[in-house]
């Protein structure tokens with residue numbers, strides 16, 4: 001199913017170009033496909049995802065439409081993985097987050113979070129094959145929009161297409177996206193959940 005618009009906006013092209021290496025670097029270090037990866041390691045990884053997404057989505061505030069909130073799905077996944085509400089409340093939260101000064105920065109952060117729902121489809125299928133997990137039993141975050149994944153992505157691309165075309169605003173969006181990838185990778189490394 002093609003999820004890109006027929007003519008990508010200059011901002012989307014700049015985001016892809018600016019974050020290509022970040023995506024490669026993070027993808028290479030994520031352990032989903034490691035031979036020794038197991039459900040306990042998956043749980044630790046999702047705990048670290050929670051520690052990044054919960055505070056970051058709080059910072060996004062009204063820039064992010066409520067329907068796009070992904071922290072609730074992470075909470076449900078952690079519950080399915082047998083964490084109690086108290087365990088979840090006690091999880092460490094990332095403090096070194098990208099700075100969201102304005103809409104331009106928010107769009108860069110959201111590009112990374114929304115784009116990850118595309119790779120999420122691959123991960124959902126892989127975790128189903130490896131561990132027999134489904135969206136109701138631990139992979140809900142990776143399938144947060146379910147069958148509407150393509151629709152949500154296209155709607156986000158429409159929003160990107162309406163963004164300011166001022167060079168400074170576009171540069172701030174790309175910078176925020178790069179920072180989001182870097183902060184996430186740094187955080188996951190600190191939590192010891194990367195390969």
Ligand code: HEM
Pocket residue numbers: 003016023026027030032111112113114115116117118119120122123181184
């Ligand atoms: C092992 C982990 C990952 C895999 C296998 C993966 C795979 C993919 C794939 C296949 C796509 C293209 C989907 C399509 O065009 O339909 C994609 C897009 C994307 N992924 Fe990942 N991904 C992973 C992790 C991540 C993470 C952790 C993030 C961000 C935190 C991320 C952010 C993005 C973004 C922003 C795009 C959109 C690129 C664009 O079309 O502009 N990915 N990923």
